[in-house]
Every structure is written in structure tokens, then in C-alpha cells.
Amino acid sequence: MTAAExxxxxxxxxxxxxxxxxxxxxxxxxITEAYQGKSLVLISVLKGAFVFLADLCRTIDLPCEIEFIxxxxxxxxxxxxxxAKLALSLERDIRDCHVIVVEDIIDTGITLQKVIDxxxxxxxxxxxxxxxxxxxxxxxxxxxxxxxxxxxxDKFVVGYGLDCGEYYRNLPCIAEYAG
Ligand code: IMP
Ligand code: MG
Numbered sequence: 001m002t003a004a005e006x007x008x009x010x011x012x013x014x015x016x017x018x019x020x021x022x023x024x025x026x027x028x029x030x031i032t033e034a035y036q037g038k039s040l041v042l043i044s045v046l047k048g049a050f051v052f053l054a055d056l057c058r059t060i061d062l063p064c065e066i067e068f069i070x071x072x073x074x075x076x077x078x079x080x081x082x083x084a085k086l087a088l089s090l091e092r093d094i095r096d097c098h099v100i101v102v103e104d105i106i107d108t109g110i111t112l113q114k115v116i117d118x119x120x121x122x123x124x125x126x127x128x129x130x131x132x133x134x135x136x137x138x139x140x141x142x143x144x145x146x147x148x149x150x151x152x153x154d155k156f157v158v159g160y161g162l163d164c165g166e167y168y169r170n171l172p173c174i175a176e177y178a179g
Pocket of ligand 1: 082111163
């Protein structure tokens with residue numbers, strides 16, 4: 001992709017860097033309050049959630065462990081096939097742990113449901129979902145996040161960890177993708 005093509009495909013900022021950081025500080029404080037006296041295992045779903053996790057974990061004032069799992073959802077351009085594959089290589093035994101799954105976006109909900117089903121089998125003491133973005137209009141199951149930072153319309157977005165064809169993850173804001 002040329003630099004000009006790269007720029008042309010971005011329609012405009014949907015959520016600014018400042019708005020994201022403000023909501024993250026609020027949610028970090030909520031989590032700190034809710035889990036007082038406990039320690040946490042934050043499990044992030046790669047690759048998309050890596051930026052969100054990096055910022056969120058630094059706003060939580062509690063003992064935290066960080067783990068990663070890998071999920072791949074299948075796309076035809078910007079349209080989900082509604083299929084997901086998990087590469088779950090959690091070395092940490094999460095039995096009896098307070099776990100928070102940190103996700104970039106819940107779209108159809110299929111990816112995250114698979115993640116949750118796998119984690120539940122390992123008997124955590126508690127399991128909550130925090131997502132940066134929620135697109136409820138596209139949901140194919142009843143999955144809801146415990147904390148969602150932003151609800152967005154049915155638009156394909158990139159930036160702040162989210163990609164299109166592996167590009168745009170390094171944008172500091174959430175932008176609408178023109179395709
Ligand atoms: P789901 O299984 O349909 O909920 O899809 C979840 C995954 O698809 C997310 O973790 C993202 O990796 C990807 N995804 C869904 N919507 C978007 C989007 O608007 N932009 C970029 N990636 C997306
Ligand atoms: Mg993802």
C-alpha cells in the first residue's frame with residue numbers, strides 16, 4: 001500500500017485519543033474500586049487489544065498479572081464470516097483467580113464467546129469482560145460486556161490496535177475506514 005492510499009482510506013476520526021484516554025482513566029478507577037483487596041489477572045485477546053490493555057493496565061492500582069491469548073476472526077475485507085479460531089496458550093493456571101478479559105471490540109460476539117467458554121472451563125473465581133468498543137447492532141448471540149467504553153454504530157473502524165489487513169493498528173485514535 002502506498003502512503004497516499006493509506007491516508008485515503010481513513011474517513012475521519014470517530015473517537016479521539018483524548019476521549020479514549022479519559023474513558024480509560026474512569027474505567028481504571030472503577031475496576032480499582034470494584035476489586036479492592038484482590039489481585040487480578042488481565043487476559044488480553046491479541047492482536048487487536050494490545051494497545052488498549054497497555055493503557056488500561058496502567059490505570060488500575062491493584063496487583064495485576066498480564067496474560068495474552070490469540071484469536072483470529074475471518075474477514076472478507078471488512079465483513080466478518082462469523083467464524084473464529086482460538087490459539088489458547090495460557091500458561092497461567094487461572095483456577096480461583098479474578099480474571100478480566102480485555103477485548104478491543106465485540107462485533108458478532110462469536111470470537112469472545114469462544115474465549116469465554118474456554119476460560120470458564122478453567123474455573124476462575126470470577127470472570128468479567130471489558131471491551132473498548134461495542135457494536136451491539138451486529139450481535140449474533142446474547143453476549144454483553146460487563147464494561148464497554150464506547151458503543152459505536154455498524155461501521156468498520158481502525159486504529160488504537162484495530163486493523164484492516166494488519167494496517168492502522170498504530171493510529172492513536174479510532175477512525176472510520178472507507179474501504
Ligand atoms: P466478532 O467475533 O464478530 O465479535 O469479531 C471480533 C473481532 O473482529 C474483533 O476482536 C476484531 O479483531 C474484529 N473486528 C470486528 N469489528 C471490527 C472493526 O470494525 N474493525 C476492525 N476489526 C474488527
Ligand atoms: Mg480482537
